Amino acid sequence: MTAQEPAASIRIVDRRPRRRPRARGHRRPAAAALLSLLAALAPSPARAQQQGQEGQAPEGGAAVPRGPGGAIVTPPASTAAPAGKATPPRALNYTPPEYPPEAEKQGREASVTLQLDIDRDGRVKHAVVVESAGHGFDESALTAAQKLDFEPARRADGTPAPARILYRYSFTLKTASPPPAAGEPAKPAESLRGTVLASGGDVPLAGATVSVARVASAGAGAATAAAPPGLTTDEGGAFAFAALPPGRYQVTIAAPGFEPLSVEEALAPGEQLEVKYRLLPQGDGLEVTVRGKRPPREVTKRTIEQREINRIPGTNGDALRSLQNLPGVARPPSIAGLLIVRGSGPQDTQTFVDGTQVPLIYHFGGLSSVVPTEMLDRIDFYPGNFSAKYGRVQGGIVDVALRSPKEDGKLHGLAQMDLIDARVLLEGPVPFLENTRFMVAGRRSYIGESFGPVLEAAGAGVTQAPVYYDYQVLLETEPTPSARLRLTFFGSDDALELLLSDPAPNEPALSGNVGLHTAFQRLQLRYDHELTDKDRLDGVLAIARDDADFGIGPIYFQLDLKTISGRLEYARRVSKGTVFNAGLDVFAGLYAVNLRAPGPNRPGEPPNQPFSTRTLQEVSRDGEFFYPAAYAELELAPTPRAKIVPGLRVDYQDLNQQVTVSPRVNGRFDVVPGFPRTTVKGGLGVFHQPPQFQEVIPPLGNPGLKSTRALHYAAGVEQELTRHIEASAEGFYKQLDELVVGVNRPGSIQLDYQNVGSGRVIGGEFLLKYKPDDRFFGWAAYTLSRSTRVPEPGEPERLVPFDQTHILTVLGSYRLGDGWEFGARFRLVSGNLVTPNVCNVNEQSCDPYRTNALFYAPTGTYTPIPFSGPNSERLPAFHQLDLRLDKTWKFKTWRLSAYLDVQNVYNNANSEAIQYNYNYTARQYVTGLPILPSFGMRGEF
Numbered sequence: 031m032t033a034q035e036p037a038a039s040i041r042i043v044d045r046r047p048r049r050r051p052r053a054r055g056h057r058r059p060a061a062a063a064l065l066s067l068l069a070a071l072a073p074s075p076a077r078a079q080q081q082g083q084e085g086q087a088p089e090g091g092a093a094v095p096r097g098p099g100g101a102i103v104t105p106p107a108s109t110a111a112p113a114g115k116a117t118p119p120r121a122l123n124y125t126p127p128e129y130p131p132e133a134e135k136q137g138r139e140a141s142v143t144l145q146l147d148i149d150r151d152g153r154v155k156h157a158v159v160v161e162s163a164g165h166g167f168d169e170s171a172l173t174a175a176q177k178l179d180f181e182p183a184r185r186a187d188g189t190p191a192p193a194r195i196l197y198r199y200s201f202t203l204k205t206a207s208p209p210p211a212a213g214e215p216a217k218p219a220e221s222l223r224g225t226v227l228a229s230g231g232d233v234p235l236a237g238a239t240v241s242v243a244r245v246a247s248a249g250a251g252a253a254t255a256a257a258p259p260g261l262t263t264d265e266g267g268a269f270a271f272a273a274l275p276p277g278r279y280q281v282t283i284a285a286p287g288f289e290p291l292s293v294e295e296a297l298a299p300g301e302q303l304e305v306k307y308r309l310l311p312q313g314d315g316l317e318v319t320v321r322g323k324r325p326p327r328e329v330t331k332r333t334i335e336q337r338e339i340n341r342i343p344g345t346n347g348d349a350l351r352s353l354q355n356l357p358g359v360a361r362p363p364s365i366a367g368l369l370i371v372r373g374s375g376p377q378d379t380q381t382f383v384d385g386t387q388v389p390l391i392y393h394f395g396g397l398s399s400v401v402p403t404e405m406l407d408r409i410d411f412y413p414g415n416f417s418a419k420y421g422r423v424q425g426g427i428v429d430v431a432l433r434s435p436k437e438d439g440k441l442h443g444l445a446q447m448d449l450i451d452a453r454v455l456l457e458g459p460v461p462f463l464e465n466t467r468f469m470v471a472g473r474r475s476y477i478g479e480s481f482g483p484v485l486e487a488a489g490a491g492v493t494q495a496p497v498y499y500d501y502q503v504l505l506e507t508e509p510t511p512s513a514r515l516r517l518t519f520f521g522s523d524d525a526l527e528l529l530l531s532d533p534a535p536n537e538p539a540l541s542g543n544v545g546l547h548t549a550f551q552r553l554q555l556r557y558d559h560e561l562t563d564k565d566r567l568d569g570v571l572a573i574a575r576d577d578a579d580f581g582i583g584p585i586y587f588q589l590d591l592k593t594i595s596g597r598l599e600y601a602r603r604v605s606k607g608t609v610f611n612a613g614l615d616v617f618a619g620l621y622a623v624n625l626r627a628p629g630p631n632r633p634g635e636p637p638n639q640p641f642s643t644r645t646l647q648e649v650s651r652d653g654e655f656f657y658p659a660a661y662a663e664l665e666l667a668p669t670p671r672a673k674i675v676p677g678l679r680v681d682y683q684d685l686n687q688q689v690t691v692s693p694r695v696n697g698r699f700d701v702v703p704g705f706p707r708t709t710v711k712g713g714l715g716v717f718h719q720p721p722q723f724q725e726v727i728p729p730l731g732n733p734g735l736k737s738t739r740a741l742h743y744a745a746g747v748e749q750e751l752t753r754h755i756e757a758s759a760e761g762f763y764k765q766l767d768e769l770v771v772g773v774n775r776p777g778s779i780q781l782d783y784q785n786v787g788s789g790r791v792i793g794g795e796f797l798l799k800y801k802p803d804d805r806f807f808g809w810a811a812y813t814l815s816r817s818t819r820v821p822e823p824g825e826p827e828r829l830v831p832f833d834q835t836h837i838l839t840v841l842g843s844y845r846l847g848d849g850w851e852f853g854a855r856f857r858l859v860s861g862n863l864v865t866p867n868v869c870n871v872n873e874q875s876c877d878p879y880r881t882n883a884l885f886y887a888p889t890g891t892y893t894p895i896p897f898s899g900p901n902s903e904r905l906p907a908f909h910q911l912d913l914r915l916d917k918t919w920k921f922k923t924w925r926l927s928a929y930l931d932v933q934n935v936y937n938n939a940n941s942e943a944i945q946y947n948y949n950y951t952a953r954q955y956v957t958g959l960p961i962l963p964s965f966g967m968r969g970e971f
Contacts, residue, residue, distance in 0.1 A: 119148045119193050120181040127174035127199050130166030134203065140164075141200045142171040150190040151801070152180040158438045160196065171199040177804060188670035198234070200266060221274035221297055224305035226267045226283055234267030235309065238285035242271060245278040245294065283307050350391055350399030350409065353428060355841060357795035357811040358413035358762075360834045361859045361908060363942055367392025370832045371426035372413050372762060373791035373817025374740075378425030378719065384432050384518060385570035385597060386554050387617075389578075391428065393475070393498040393524055394546075397450055400500050400522040402471050404444060404455050407433035413795070414762055415713040415742045418661040418677030418694055419599065419613060424719040424740035424766070432518065434506055435467035448929075448966025451475040451498075466507040474499040496526040513559040521551035547579040564603040571596040574619075584646060586626050589723070593619030607667035615659040621723055622652040623730065651727050656684045657720065671700040683720045683737065685727065690718040690737050706750040711760075714743045725770055725783045732783045741765040746795075754801045764791040771821050789819035789830075800842070808842025829901045835860040836907075849918035849927075854911065861905030861941060867894040867950050883950040892949045905941040905955070910934045924971035930963065937961040 133140070140163035147156040157175040159168045175197065183193035226238045241260030261269045276299045284290045288309040297303055353359060353369065360370035368376040369391060381391045383401055392399055412420075412427040420427050436442055441458035453473035460466040475498045502520040509515055527545040554572040561567055576591040599613035628644035663677035679692040694715030702708035718737040725731040746760030769787030793815025800808050817833040820826075836859065843853030867883070883892035913935050918927040934940075941955040 117184045119152065119183045119195055122152065122179040122181055123177075127170040127201070129201055130170055133165045133167065133201070136165075137203060138165055139200075139202050140167045141198055142167050143196055143198045144171055144175050146175060146178070146195050146197050148180050148182060148193050148195065150182050150192055152182040152190075153802075154178050154180075155192075156437075158436070163201075167199075167201055170201075174199065189667070189673075202266075221271055222279070222281075222295065222303050222305070223268070223270035224303075224307060226263050226269070226285070227306065227308050228288070234263075234265075235285050235288070236263055236265045236267060238263045238267070238283055238288075238309070240269045241282050242274070242279045243282075244275075245280055281305075281307075283309060285309055348398045348403055350401065350403075350406075350428075350430065351396070353409065353411055355809075355811065355839045355855065355857075356411055356413075357760075357797050357813050357837075358426070358793075358815075359813075360815075360832055360837060361857065362396065362832075363862060367394070367396030369426070369428065372764065372793065373815055373830065373833060374425030374764070375830075375832070377722065378423060379428065380420070380423045380425075381428040381430070383430045383520065383552070384516075384554060384556060385429075386552055386572040386574070386595060388522075388552065389550055389576050390522070390548060393500070393522070394496055394526060397475070397477065398473075398498075401430060401432075401502070401520070402453055402455065402473055402500070404453070405432050405469065405471055405502055405504075407431045414764070415694070415696055415715055415744045417675070417696075418663050418679040418692065419597075419611075419615075421615065421659050421661070421679050421681055421692065421718070422617070422657065422720055424717040424738060424764075432502075432504065435469040435504065437467065442971060444968055444970040446966060446968040449964045450477055460505065463507070466505065468506075469502070469504040471502045472499070473501075496524075498522070498524040510559075512561075513557070516554075516556040518554045518556070519552070520554075521549065523547075523549040544582045545579065547577065549575075549577045551575050566601040567599070568601075569596070569598040584626065585628070586624070588622075588624040590622040591619055593617065607669075609665040611663040611665065613661050615661065617657040617659075618655060620652070620654050621727070623650070623723060623727060625649045625724075625730065649730055651730060653727065655723075656682075658682055671703050673698045677715075681718060681720075681737075685723075686721065686733055686735055686737075688720075688736055690739075692716045692718055705753070707748070708750075709748040710746070711748065712745040714741070716741060721770055721783070725772070735770060735783055736768055736785050738769050738785070739767045741767075754803055756799055756801065758797045758799075759794065760796075761794045762792070766790060766819075769819065786822050787819060789817070791815065791817045805845045806842065808840075810840045811838070813837040826899075828899060829863055831863050831901050833863060833901075843914070849920070851916040851918075853914040853916075855914075856911050857909065859908040861907050863901040864903050864905060864944055865900045866898060866903045866944065867946055867953075885949075894946070894950045905944075908940045910938055910940065911936055924969060926967070926969050928965070928967045930965050932964075933962040934959060935961060 130138075141161070142159060142163045143161035145158050145160045146154050149155045154176055157172050159172065162168050178197075182190040185191050222242065224240075226235045226240065228235055239260050239262055242258065258271060258274070261271070263269045274297055276297050278294060278296050280292065281295055282290065282292045291307055291309055293307075295303060295305065354361065358372045360373075362368040362370060362376075367390065369379050369381070370376055371379045381388055388400065390400060408431050410427075410429040410431070412429070414426060416427045435457040439459055441456070443454070443456040445454045446452065451473050453471065455469070455471040457469040458467065460468050475496075477496055500520070500522040502518070504516065504518045506514065506516045525545075525547045527543055552572050552574050554570065556570045557568070559567045572595050574591075574593045574595065576589070576593070578587075578589040580587045595617045597613060597615045599611060602610045604610050626646055626648045628646055659679060659681040661677060661679040663675055666674045666676075668674070674695070674697040676695045677693070679694070681690045681692070682688070683690075692715065694713070694717075696711070696713035696715075698709055698711045700707055700709050717740045719740070720726070720737045721731065721735045723731075726733055726735050741764065743763040743765075744760060746758060748756065748758045750756045766787075766789035768785040769789060770783050770785060771787040772783045793813060796812045798810045800806060813834075814836060815833070816835065817830045818827045819830055820828075838858040839855065841853065841855035843851060845851045883894045885892055910933070912931070912933045914929060914931045916927060916929045918925055937960050939955075939957040939960075942958040943956040944953050945956050946953045
């Protein structure tokens with residue numbers, strides 16, 4: 031180009047077929063064969079040097095493909111999908127893979143075909159090599175694929191859905207064109223160039239015929255003038271026409287097995303046009319595997335995904351402990367493994383592992399969870415207004431999904447050790463069984479080795495040091511392309527036993543062994559099958575055993591449960607925008623309860639007699655129970671912007687012979703669709719929770735008890751601020767009725783349980799979240815709430831012990847590069863409530879020398895008298911800063927990582943309880959854990 035010539039402009043056009051392929055819930059053999067054939071015969075033109083006009087450029091938005099001479103070209107905005115049709119994922123960017131240095135030196139070229147699993151947010155969750163090239167090409171392609179972003183696949187109603195596609199990288203050595211010889215005319219500039227792709231998977235088509243004919247006039251159907259002969263696309267699906275004069279051209283593309291495409295293009299003077307054409311396969315079209323759960327049926331569903339779950343500071347890399355950082359979750363007392371959700375008690379929230387309920391979520395002291403982070407796919411948390419799918423609880427739901435074993439046909443494993451426990455995991459294909467994979471994991475603590483001597487130094491004889499362990503075995507197969515079968519066995523065990531040689535002064539009979547043991551096992555079978563494009567069947571069946579033993583001296587409590595549980599759900603897409611869900615939920619089994627405890631005071635005994643010196647009474651009870659339930663829901667999408675989910679659940683409990691009916695409805699509406707999206711949401715519903723076993727089983731409990739009832743109300747708004755930042759605010763109110771309250775029975779150790787209590791919870795949750803990207807994730811969560819109860823009619827309303835007015839959590843984690851990652855978490859929480867036995871000396875009316883206890887002469891001890899009402903004093907506010915630093919070293923076949931997690935960095939003495947002197951005339955705060963560093967290392971292959 032000379033100085034006098036006008037500068038050429040470059041324009042990129044992305045031509046889409048008028049008829050889109052259907053996204054189905056399962057793969058058909060013909061479609062799968064077509065995908066494999068395309069991948070094998072048509073290598074992609076994506077070059078490691080990112081030649082934009084030839085590469086896997088995005089279909090719109092954020093990438094910067096380059097034209098000749100490195101000129102930056104901005105792709106056009108994405109095109110909206112036709113309403114009422116399912117659409118496959120659509121690439122939003124392209125990250126060129128790094129050319130392996132050794133392969134480049136050796137002059138090697140290759141193509142690598144990947145299978146990408148893309149989630150509902152358009153992120154690549156999993157990538158495996160389908161067609162390997164070796165020599166470092168596979169690793170380079172996998173690394174680049176993790177940086178891809180997609181517009182997610184969408185179902186016919188417009189809702190996003192996970193999908194699986196093929197994606198190919200081609201590595202081609204770039205050769206420099208020799209300059210024209212002296213006196214030789216320069217090669218004509220290209221006027222029209224492009225790429226021909228198979229629509230759906232964007233697989234380049236080699237051997238397609240492309241012809242152009244100049245249109246003589248601009249009118250529709252005008253005759254065409256002479257044009258250059260047709261061309262055939264190269265191995266990358268590319269073609270180019272040179273020296274076409276300005277004007278309008280009819281471009282026709284044809285390829286065997288695909289529907290022909292004919293479009294009209296216009297060439298302006300001095301312009302080079304780059305076009306990407308997509309051809310539809312003949313017949314039903316190219317199918318994309320769409321899997322996973324449909325969009326949530328709840329008002330609020332908070333999901334923590336792989337990028338976040340093991341990098342949150344202050345959790346020691348434990349995924350399930352990260353739940354305590356979400357809005358609506360209160361801070362439990364120090365080292366207590368409890369989940370306190372929206373002002374409800376810990377027993378009011380259920381935890382599920384792959385659809386099966388487990389009795390506890392954390393090991394001893396809340397130090398780690400009962401399922402290792404490395405096995406988790408995601409954690410779904412519903413703080414309230416959850417679907418009719420869940421029942422028998424009035425608080426919240428935690429649903430933990432286990433991930434599938436890796437599908438690359440190789441053996442993988444990891445081993446990790448830190449200052450608390452050690453864990454191992456192994457996964458891979460099952461020998462001699464086609465399309466079957468396994469995953470085995472185990473963990474054991476060794477805090478007893480360090481904690482035991484500390485207890486002995488404090489005067490406690492250690493019979494059994496605290497120890498916990500858990501184990502998981504998983505087998506998964508796909509009997510058909512649209513079905514998945516999974517068999518899992520997992521369990522947990524926690525034990526601690528101490529010898530108390532010196533009893534407390536006010537309880538002289540409490541001596542001997544103090545023991546705590548909890549354990550559970552689950553044998554689970556899951557089956558998920560997309561029967562047709564419109565029908566889906568999901569089922570889970572589990573055989574379980576739960577053990578809980580607690581003893582202190584001669585006093586003990588033992589609970590043994592042997593249960594079978596299952597859920598079978600059928601979903602049917604009735605019409606556009608209407609999905610019907612119906613299911614059965616059964617929980618049944620055998621129970622055995624044994625109790626030895628002090629009875630009430632006998633007539634004439636003083637009320638301040640120590641608890642441990644009362645006459646012991648024993649109770650044993652065993653039997654069976656049967657809790658069946660049925661539910662039905664409709665997912666209604668009258669418009670792409672609205673979704674309404676009415677549902678109904680019916681439960682039966684045979685222990686108290688009660689039927690409960692729980693209607694619920696939730697809804698969402700996009701006030702502003704697209705980006706930046708604004709959504710309003712709301713819901714209300716009825717939730718019933720059956721009494722606990724000891725409350726309803728005679729002679730311990732009252733078989734006439736009814737289930738407690740909670741009415742949930744919620745309303746909120748979600749707002750996208752940027753592509754990565756979103757904000758949400760939600761107000762909630764819970765009305766609690768028919769709460770179970772127990773009072774002493776004359777002459778018996780049993781409590782008299784009655785449905786006479788009530789309560790309410792009111793609050794608001796606010797979340798500002800930065801969605802995970804390649805470098806950063808984080809959020810700021812704030813909860814304002816108040817939780818009260820009225821034990822009996824006529825009594826004053828009182829705050830519950832776990833009420834926390836203000837809960838603020840701010841956290842984030844940033845990848846610094848070169849394998850380093852740094853994160854921080856700060857928490858500021860209202861102090862826990864206590865019932866004081868001595869007045870607070872900061873109060874003006876307080877008499878610090880007043881004795882608030884009764885003296886018991888036979889033992890010479892004092893029995894405290896509460897200074898004021900229950901839960902009438904709040905401890906000082908809790909605040910703490912936690913830091914985490916990770917470092918990863920990558921080697922050829924394995925990688926090593928290390929982390930340092932420091933809790934309570936500035937060693938704040940947070941108050942957790944109140945301690946009194948012998949006669950309850952003085953008190954002091956009991957502080958929680960000091961600065962607590964934890965160092966760990968992990969090896970993976």
